[in-house]
Amino acid sequence: xxxxxxxxxxxxxxxxxxxWGTTFYLPALLGREMVRALGIPFALAFGGISIMxxxxxxxxxxxxxxxxxxxxxxFLMAGSALMAAALxxxxxxxxxxxYVAAWVCMGLAVPLALNLAAYVALAQVFTRSATQAMTxxxxxxxxxxxxxxxxxxxxxxxxxxxxxxxAYACVHLCVALPLHAWxxxxxxxxxxxxxxxxxxxxxxxxxxxxxxxxxxxxxxxNCFLMTGLQAHLIGLLExxxxxxxxxxxxxxxMGPSQVGARAASFGFARSxxxxxxALWATGLFCGALALFAAGHGWMATLxxxxxxLGTAMGLxxxxxxxxxxxxxxxxxxxxxxxxxxxxxxxASAAAxxxxxxxxxxxxxxxxxxxxxxxAAASFMGMAxxxxxxxx
Numbered sequence: 001x002x003x004x005x006x007x008x009x010x011x012x013x014x015x016x017x018x019x020w021g022t023t024f025y026l027p028a029l030l031g032r033e034m035v036r037a038l039g040i041p042f043a044l045a046f047g048g049i050s051i052m053x054x055x056x057x058x059x060x061x062x063x064x065x066x067x068x069x070x071x072x073x074x075f076l077m078a079g080s081a082l083m084a085a086a087l088x089x090x091x092x093x094x095x096x097x098x099y100v101a102a103w104v105c106m107g108l109a110v111p112l113a114l115n116l117a118a119y120v121a122l123a124q125v126f127t128r129s130a131t132q133a134m135t136x137x138x139x140x141x142x143x144x145x146x147x148x149x150x151x152x153x154x155x156x157x158x159x160x161x162x163x164x165x166x167a168y169a170c171v172h173l174c175v176a177l178p179l180h181a182w183x184x185x186x187x188x189x190x191x192x193x194x195x196x197x198x199x200x201x202x203x204x205x206x207x208x209x210x211x212x213x214x215x216x217x218x219x220x221x222n223c224f225l226m227t228g229l230q231a232h233l234i235g236l237l238e239x240x241x242x243x244x245x246x247x248x249x250x251x252x253x254m255g256p257s258q259v260g261a262r263a264a265s266f267g268f269a270r271s272x273x274x275x276x277x278a279l280w281a282t283g284l285f286c287g288a289l290a291l292f293a294a295g296h297g298w299m300a301t302l303x304x305x306x307x308x309l310g311t312a313m314g315l316x317x318x319x320x321x322x323x324x325x326x327x328x329x330x331x332x333x334x335x336x337x338x339x340x341x342x343x344x345x346x347a348s349a350a351a352x353x354x355x356x357x358x359x360x361x362x363x364x365x366x367x368x369x370x371x372x373x374x375a376a377a378s379f380m381g382m383a384x385x386x387x388x389x390x391x
Contacts (some may be wrong), residue, residue: 032057055107064338
């Protein structure tokens with residue numbers, strides 16, 4: 001990578017950690033305080049995330065086309081400003097409707113400040129190593145909760161939840177916004193950051209657009225599993241008879257497994273096509289969930305299943321950007337990422353509620369078998385994409 005490219009990648013890695021850590025992961029630590037202060041239902045404290053993802057999903061396709069056409073810089077800057085406004089609204093919320101309004105505003109910023117615009121910026125800046133850069137960005141994005149939760153917990157003890165929201169709004173205005181303006185300034189000054197018309201990923205001819213619905217289907221199911229399982233992992237373990245303390249201990253195996261898989265994916269990005277990595281990731285989900293369902297009462301089996309789940313999740317995150325980039329190239333990357341953002345955000349918003357309902361009505365083992373079926377459908381969809389690409 002050249003110095004200019006390293007600058008962009010480092011800056012976007014920092015702003016993505018800020019973006020996700022101060023929004024998506026906020027209710028995990030501050031939700032109960034918000035419920036007590038605002039008098040809102042407990043479920044709604046976390047329902048704000050669903051509101052954010054649904055609004056972001058609706059805006060992703062048109063935003064993808066606009067970012068592709070005009071360059072990512074101005075949209076990332078606008079997203080940082082919107083995130084700051086949303087956090088200010090959240091910090092000043094007095095009840096249900098002002099709380100909902102803050103999350104709607106946050107949703108407006110999702111396609112601008114989070115993954116979509118950041119990955120399109122990488123496709124526009126990097127000429128030869130975009131897939132490696134996207135893998136690195138995915139690695140740091142995946143560390144958002146690890147880095148943000150301790151900070152949020154420490155700040156809330158000093159500032160309270162409202163003070164934390166205000167402080168994070170200042171971080172978006174004083175750190176993320178000027179950083180976006182600075183790291184992408186040559187693109188704006190020279191040509192708006194627009195890729196050459198018809199540019200394709202190095203070494204690849206653009207895939208047929210007819211493959212896109214199957215790709216979107218497979219990746220949406222993958223997102224559904226990742227979001228839903230991370231939300232209900234402890235509940236599933238407890239439902240299988242594991243004590244709460246032991247369930248937390250088993251669940252903690254997932255984090256290191258994800259980090260290890262993401263670190264390993266750096267090397268894979270250089271030597272392995274993204275579609276092959278996608279097959280490994282979706283296939284591991286099938287095996288891990290089947291093992292999870294069969295591991296009732298066997299701690300070693302459950303531990304192995306969670307390590308495999310973490311590995312599958314760690315490999316899955318970067319393919320959401322690298323696979324469409326390799327298939328369609330930089331010139332069409334924004335519009336395809338916008339369309340993927342729609343289906344992936346809808347799947348992520350639906351997953352916690354759907355799996356919670358299944359867990360309550362069916363129990364843990366049928367829920368895990370249902371999730372295994374979803375994983376198998378995702379794998380079969382990805383296998384069909386791989387077969388068509390080979391043809």
